[in-house]
Amino acid sequence: MQPSLQHRIKSQVHQIDLSPLLDVVFILLIFFIVTTVFVKETGVEVKKPQALSAAQLEKQSILIAITEAGAVMYAGQDIGVQGVKPIIMQLLAKKHMPVILQVDENVPTKQLVSVMDQAKLAGASSINLATVLP
Known part of the structure; x- marks a missing residue:
């Protein structure tokens, strides 16, 4: 057995x-x-400049795009340079968020500085430029 x-x-x-x-x-x-939380894009296609030090976008942020044609866009609408200040003031009154500019690489620096000035005048303490890794 x-x-x-x-x-x-x-x-x-x-x-x-x-x-x-x-x-x-x-x-x-x-x-x-x-x-997974996705970052909300502006809905405008811009060719972002490359940067080796690019970092991830924050989830809660104000996204403003400047197209190659020079249009300043927020939420898919052309707001112009003068529309930046009132929109950022309105959004910052609800919650403090950084401003992220999605700027086409062919936009003149003068226009970029004008938009950044309007954002600063609206009370934005953090203004960043969206880039892509090379």
Whole structure:
């Protein structure tokens, strides 16, 4: 009897069922996809300049774009340089947020400085330029 018992124990192969592990992995994947917060873009396509020191955008920020044609855009609408100050003042009254300028690389520096001045006059303490890594 003894050899028969040893033979039966050796012949039984134990396998680990991976189905519960796959279920947990897919549930975690779905959780991270759903809870990811995306940064809201301005809706205007600009060719951003490259910078080696580019950093991630903050989730809560005021995004203003300046197109190659010189249009100053906020929330998909052309607000012009003079529209920057009232919009930033209104948004900063609710919550303090940094201002991020998405400027086309072909925009003249004079126009960029004008928009930055308007943002500063509106009370913005943090004005950043959006760039891309090379």
